[in-house]
Amino acid sequence: MENRPPLPASRKTPFAKRIWNQRILVLMALPFFLWMVVFNYRPLVGWVMAFENYKPRTGMFGSPWVGFKWFQEFLGDKRFYEVLRNTFAMSFLNIFFGTVCAILLAVFLNEVRSRHFKKTVQTVSYLPHFISWVVVSNIFYTFLSSEGLLNHVLLSLGLTKEAVSFMSKENSFWGIVTVAQVWKDMGWNAILYLAAITAIDPQLYEAARLDGITRWGKIRYITIPCILPTIVMLLVLNIGNLLNSTGFDPSYLMGNDMTINYSQNLAVYAYTYGIELGRYSMSTALSIFNSVFSLLLVCTANLLSRKVVEGGIL
Amino acid sequence: MTGISYKKRRRIKESWGDRSFSIVLYILLTLLALVTLYPFWNVFVLAVNDPLDTLRGGVYFWPRKFTWNNLLQILQMPSLSRAFVNSVLRTAIGSTVSVICITMFSYVLTYRKFVFRKLLSRMAVISMYVSGGLIPYFFVIRDLGLINHFLVYIIPFMLNAYYVLFTRTFIEQIPEELRESAQIDGANELVVYIRVILPLSLPIIATLVLFTAVDQWNSWFDTYIYTKATDLTTLQYELVKVLSKSTSSIKSYRDLQSQLNAGGAVTSTPQSIRMAITVITTLPILCVYPFVQRYFITGLTLGGVKG
């Protein structure tokens, strides 16, 4: 045995051997693998409901098959496309402005030298995250109503001749809901970017200072490039979320009869024509559509991200 | 370099551009603070204003008819103490478990040579976008025997793909040499995780603690769907119950009509109570936040630890 010559160095170690070499990593990962299988993948059995006419009485495996009936129903519904358009528009605006504002806030906070000021602004900025949408919608309605503060200011400055009821204008709904969402979550999302900024080596800043680079230059050449992997990663994940980024509450609570054609999104559609009518098959079909579409989006975004970050995120 | 001389030099070197940058920065951030603070202030004002008076509208900056009653009414809820204890327990235990699991799993995924790396990260990413719906998920919970069990608050929260991927990006930035040198010293991957990675990840741990704790603190749907015993009730669920006694949550005509036709008056949660609930939900987070905040506000950075 001892005299056996060493194996010729193979280009690839055998799979079993590699696993054995990495046994500790494998053991560390195993519980999480199992967890994902049980909690994320096992419930997908429920997807069969999308192809049957599910009734609680007959259950998931006893209800009659209907093939693609539910998919045909929503794909053939005029309103569905209107709803899809609204969902895309609102989510796109939310992701775009939400990301930009959160990054700007984090970067700016990082530039503040006064510790007290920094702490205060940061604490205050995330407060709206905890206000529920019922209350947020209340605040916006009060502020934007024809007797509200905004109209009061506009009128007294002579910018408008008569009060405008902003919430009843179809074409301003997407803008208003975007402002509401950005305002609500900007501070909270900035926390992620702030955490990423803490990972930046201070020596870099020191070097830049010695080189006489301006503060704007430091942001541009150090802070942003250093948190770029985080930005790209979160952006890719958010793009995958394009169908869900604006949830049920903003659409349902901020919208009203006069803006309904521009406010209804997929979440509200799924509720109105699925759950509320007890049509679980329909809501499952919609959720499959949603999943497949989201995965396509996230894969595309990931491919694009390879140009910016080595290897992409997947 | 002492702090004083540093400051002096900075002052000399600060250019006109930098100074105007500072001014713009302070103005912008102050405006932002006001814009986000005012609505919350308004929420607080309404929470301490008389409910009937609030109904008339027009309360903006200062309570018109001050009262503690809204807050007291909530604090006198029958199962409040039980709910509070449960909420604290699930937040403390749940978020600790989550943070350990998330960091450990993210750490495993940072080994570029790990055989299952691709498989596991893809599983994690896909899991973010697929869901089987409520009923199949309910069956999973039931088959695991978690119905009516405290662990239903912990186990389903162990991982969160979004946080895992975010944490992975962070851990990837820790220089490879650090763990390699530890491994040369004979430490295995688990030891490296505990000895090297965890201490270097304090900012991200702080962030995770905050996010998972808030997730735990705010969740009520699991209490509602997966538990029956009032022993397991949580604060957020009790508050949502108060909140839901609002006719604005009525979506079906029939629900309303049957209530009205049975001769019952339909009452809703007064706005003040809703505001009081917002205050009560946010207060604990406001109290805990400063302790977490220092990890990403002060100069505790990777470089600092390294040096």
Add this chain to the structure above:
Amino acid sequence: MLWNKKAALFLALVMVLSIAAPMTSLAESARPVVTVFDFTEELNQELINKAPTILKMEEDLGIDLQIEVVSGISKEEKMATMIASEDYPDIMFRVDERMIEAGALLPLDDLLEKEGQHVLSAWGGSLNKLRYPGDAKVYWIGSPKNRPEEIADAGACLLVQYDVLEKLGYPAIKTPDDLYKAITDYLAISPDLNGTPYIPYGVWADSWGYNQTVNNPALWINGFTDDSDAYIDQETFDVTYFNTTDYFKTYLAFLNKLYNNGLLSENAFITKYDEFNSQVASGRVLATIYNAGLMSEPEAALRAAGMPERCYARFPITLNEDVKDRSQVYCESYDNGVGISVNCKDPELAMKVIDYIASNEGNVLFNWGIEGVHYDVVDGKRAWKPEVKDAYASDPNYRYQEGISFANWWPMYVGSMKLDDGDFASPANKEDFYKNADDATKKVLDAYGITCWGDNFDTTGTPTPYGYAWTLVIETGSDADLANAKANTLRHSMVPTIVMSKTEDEFNANFDSFVNQLYNDCKINLWEDAMHQAILDRMAIWGE
């Protein structure tokens, strides 16, 4: 390392806690346990578990009730998981046909014969009205409404501010034209409220406000009972979607007239419930056709703010003198009640519980409370003790803590109906109305020569042979049900446009386009057919 030690300590603590936390024990009970679910919108009803009236019932029946309350939040989801896992308690309050369709409920017919004597005697022939059209069996027992009742306050009706009436010398307002005149006359005398403009006619059309302030007023002024979305031919029972009819168009024309004369703002269609309540509570809404049951909070706010003259008088309103108001005619029909689940181990015992509540004794217990504790008998009549009355009015939890007059869907009489002993079933009856009214209200009541708002209304009209159309059951999730959901979305988006038309031609064109879309895009005819069938099915069962 300090950090490590601290962390280890903390972890150890967490582990101990996570093991200890689940160890909660339920008290064992010697008496048979009956588990109860109550699907309610009400808060804190869990308090009822320890209420003296519930304890008395437990004592009398020798059982131990465990009442759990499932509040209105995400009710669909809760029911879905309950049905999917077939995990039902013994008794369920406030269940409807969804539970029957799911096979969750036991038919009660045989059990009623054995243990339900009180239920049978209270219901008599009305029992047929509880039968499920699918198999003509009784699955749940509601709150009976089969005795004559004189109403104290109105439900949905015309509401006009006291001040408007007073300034105009208490005129008779019977038609939309009278109303229009009253509003304009009043505005001529009093153009604004301390500088803020009035909202001359209140409408909030968002969400369920559409039914309350747009759809239903059109029913009342045309002399219909609450058929909600259906117009029903009383001879053939053919159904037409009410929003497509000229009856409905007439009311829209009235709103259009108000709008074009600046008496209805476009804000009406974006106003939400909270906003509307605060408009009312600030005293700015002069008149509206709305459900008076929804006015209790804003009216309380008005009184608290010292503006009782801004509260509302209740009147019937019809298109012209020839149309007879039927808004308060009660059409006995039921849409939910208490049932026994298929999981119940001892259905006879569960039936005893239901029967106990339906008995005279149970009626008195759960409406009035315990004699000597909550009420006394004065001159042969039950009367709440003054402190009970005060606590009931001021503390919202009191009714649950004491278990008195807390639910109007339990199988007992409520309102001004009388029990077999000739006394009122519940404290909420007509006789107290004038006594409890404030001075401003009394003044208006006196001016019109009545003692309560109910006196303004004729409740003696013949009920429809099918009850209220809104209680009719259409298979959930069927094509007809879907058509109705689509129509609902459509009317929310189109009715504002119709009302805000500038000219009559535009108004007619918009309305025609609306009707067209209802039939062509929403296929509302499917719903019309299904409703027609549901009426015929129901009448067949009721006729037995």
